[in-house]
Amino acid sequence: MRTEPAKHLQLFVLLAAMLLAACQPAESPLLERRFIALGTIIDITLYGAEAEQADPVLAAIERDFHRLHHDWHAWEDSRLTALNTALQRGEQTPVPPDLMTVLEQARALNRSSDGLFEPAIGGLMALWGFHSNDLPDRVPDAAAIEAWLAGRPHMAELKLQNGRASSDNPRLQLDLGAFAKGVAVDRAIGRLRAAGIDNAIVNAGGDLRAIGARERPWRIGIRHPRAPGVLASIATRDDESIFTSGDYERYFEVEGRRYHHIIDPRSGYPAYGTASLTVIHTEAATADAAATALFVAGDAWPQVAADMGIDRVMRVRPDGTVELTHAMAGRIRFETEAEPDVILRELP
Numbered sequence: 001m002r003t004e005p006a007k008h009l010q011l012f013v014l015l016a017a018m019l020l021a022a023c024q025p026a027e028s029p030l031l032e033r034r035f036i037a038l039g040t041i042i043d044i045t046l047y048g049a050e051a052e053q054a055d056p057v058l059a060a061i062e063r064d065f066h067r068l069h070h071d072w073h074a075w076e077d078s079r080l081t082a083l084n085t086a087l088q089r090g091e092q093t094p095v096p097p098d099l100m101t102v103l104e105q106a107r108a109l110n111r112s113s114d115g116l117f118e119p120a121i122g123g124l125m126a127l128w129g130f131h132s133n134d135l136p137d138r139v140p141d142a143a144a145i146e147a148w149l150a151g152r153p154h155m156a157e158l159k160l161q162n163g164r165a166s167s168d169n170p171r172l173q174l175d176l177g178a179f180a181k182g183v184a185v186d187r188a189i190g191r192l193r194a195a196g197i198d199n200a201i202v203n204a205g206g207d208l209r210a211i212g213a214r215e216r217p218w219r220i221g222i223r224h225p226r227a228p229g230v231l232a233s234i235a236t237r238d239d240e241s242i243f244t245s246g247d248y249e250r251y252f253e254v255e256g257r258r259y260h261h262i263i264d265p266r267s268g269y270p271a272y273g274t275a276s277l278t279v280i281h282t283e284a285a286t287a288d289a290a291a292t293a294l295f296v297a298g299d300a301w302p303q304v305a306a307d308m309g310i311d312r313v314m315r316v317r318p319d320g321t322v323e324l325t326h327a328m329a330g331r332i333r334f335e336t337e338a339e340p341d342v343i344l345r346e347l348p
C-alpha cells in the first residue's frame with residue numbers, strides 16, 4: 001500500500017538481481033506475469049505449465065490482488081476504512097466471509113505472537129503519519145502517543161460474531177499491512193494448485209512463496225538492509241514462504257534518527273534493535289505476520305519464534321551482525337564479499 005515511485009524502481013533492480021541468482025533449468029519453459037498491487041511489484045513465475053492452462057488462472061490471481069489492494073487499503077476509501085469508521089462509532093458491521101476468515105486468522109496470529117503482531121494498531125500508524133502516500137517528516141507529540149497507549153486497543157477486543165464485527169474499544173482501528181501480502185500470496189498459490197499448477201513462485205516485492213519439488217531449486221535473494229544488492233540467498237525446498245520485515249521499507253529521519261513503519265505496540269514507537277528479519281515457514285500469511293512480530297520482539301525474538309512455531313529465522317542487527325537459528329544456518333548462503341559476524345541463537 002505504498003506508492004512511492006522510487007521504491008518501485010528499486011524493486012525492479014532487486015528483482016532483476018534475484019532472477020540472476022535463480023537457478024533455472026535452461027530447457028524448461030517459464031511463464032511470467034508481473035503487475036503492481038498492494039504497493040509493490042507482484043511477480044508470478046510458473047515452471048512447466050502451458051500458457052492455455054495458466055492464462056486464465058494468472059488473470060484471476062491478478063484480479064484477486066487488485067481486489068485485496070482496494071478492499072484492504074488502510075487509508076484510501078475501502079471496505080477496511082468503512083469497517084474502521086463503524087468501529088470508531090461503536091457500531092456492529094456485517095463483514096463478508098472472506099474478510100471474516102482473515103480477521104480470525106489475524107486474531108489467532110496476534111495471540112500466538114504475544115500481541116506483538118497487532119493489527120489493531122491502525123490508529124497509531126495514522127498518528128505516526130504512515131497512513132499516507134507521502135512519508136511523514138516529524139515525530140508525533142509524546143503526549144499523543146501516551147494517550148494512544150492509555151486506551152491501547154487489542155485484537156482480542158475485536159468481536160466477530162454471526163458475520164458481524166464490533167468492539168467496545170472505539171480506538172480499535174484495523175491495519176492489515178503486516179500480513180495482507182502473505183494472505184494474498186497464499187490465495188494465489190491456492191488458485192494455482194486448484195488449476196493443477198504445482199511448480200511456481202509468487203513473489204510480492206521480495207516476499208514470496210515457492211511450490212514444487214524440482215531438480216534445481218529456486219534460489220532467492222535476501223536484500224541487504226544497509227547496502228544495495230543481496231546479503232544472502234536461500235534455495236527453496238518443496239513448499240516454502242520466505243518473508244522479510246525491514247526498517248528500510250518505509251522510514252524517515254529526524255536529527256539523524258531513523259523512524260520506520262514497524263511499530264512496537266507496547267511503546268508506541270518504531271521497534272529498535274533490528275534492521276531486517278527473515279523467516280521461512282510453509283504458509284505465507286503466518287510467515288508475514290511472524291516476520292513483523294519477531295522484528296518487534298528485538299532481542300527476545302527466539303521466544304516469540306517458538307510461540308509462533310517458527311524455526312528458521314535470520315535477524316540482521318543495525319550494526320550488521322547476523323543472528324540465525326540452527327535450522328536457518330543450514331539454509332543461508334551469504335552473497336557479500338566479506339562474511340558478516342554470525343551468532344547462532346537457540347530456540348527455547
Ligand code: ADP
Pocket residue numbers: 116117118119121125130175176177178179244245246249261262263264265288291292296
Ligand atoms: P514490510 O512492509 O516490510 O512487508 P511488514 O510486513 O512488517 O513489513 O509490515 C509493516 C506494516 O504493518 C506497517 O506498514 C503497518 O501497516 C503494519 N504494522 C506496523 N507495526 C505493526 C505491528 N506491530 N503489528 C501489526 N502490524 C503492524
Ligand code: MG
Pocket residue numbers: 177178179243245287288289290291292
Ligand atoms: Mg509482515
